[in-house]
Amino acid sequence: MCGRYAYLPTADPTELIEQFSIHGDPPDVTPRYNVAPTDPVTVVHTNRELQQTAAVFRWGLIPSWSKPEAARRSGHINARAETLAEKPAFRRLLLKRRCLVLASGFYEWQHGSSRRERMPYYFSPAADSPLTAGGYAGTGVVAFAGLYDRWYPPDGDRIDSCTIITTSPNGLVAPLHDRMPVMLAPDAIELWLDREMADPMLLTSVLAPAAEGALTTRRVSQAVNSVANDGPGSQAPAEEWNQGGLDLGP
DNA sequence: CCAGACGTTGTT
DNA sequence: GTCTGG
DNA sequence: CCAGACGTTGTT
């Protein structure tokens, strides 16, 4: 699954804009070591003018038909790729409201017998990963496949929110969890953001696990367990954040 | 027809 | 909005 | 996803 991730773009958004064909305002490049449900996250979607634009959505989908009391919860942070086309809550969104959730990598926890033994691992693109093909290994960013919706409170501003699509794990992730976020290969991004595209079979065909070898992993500090810690700048020292440990390699 | 639900995850 | 159950 | 809270009464 994907319940926590990182967004660590380079400070200069120029290549990011090129990588995701972003028009209009540049994407937010504030580094986020520890993105949690309900946080504002950087996304890319196709607007009415058919231009790919960067935006900030709330992570945790609030469907447009939600009641106010339900909308105060964290919402749907994940959606299963295998059943998107059938589930009433997601079917319409698969056809009409697809987006990219920009990310650098995601966390999974290895569970022990106590809370102290929840050990986090960080999964991110390997060198020469197909996920960064086309010369974009340097931006530090890839695209999770996402869906979004718009919710109007009885009084107040519209809330745009999103969910991250999950699929079965590849060989690297499988030892830790039985789900992983869909990370779109560069050649799938155009299809995913094409508003003319409404073929569920074609759309779901790109929602595959990352290729074997596309990711690398390392153990990181348990500081990431708490959403209050958002990286080296807040509480965890960089060397601790990056501390090594178990080799989960294939 | 209307009413009511609509999700994922891990753990046992 | 759209589907399921009654 | 993990962390942290989880409650009522009467009295000060």
Place this chain on the structure above:
DNA sequence: GTCTGG
């Protein structure tokens, strides 16, 4: 154990 908040 289970829910809420982040």
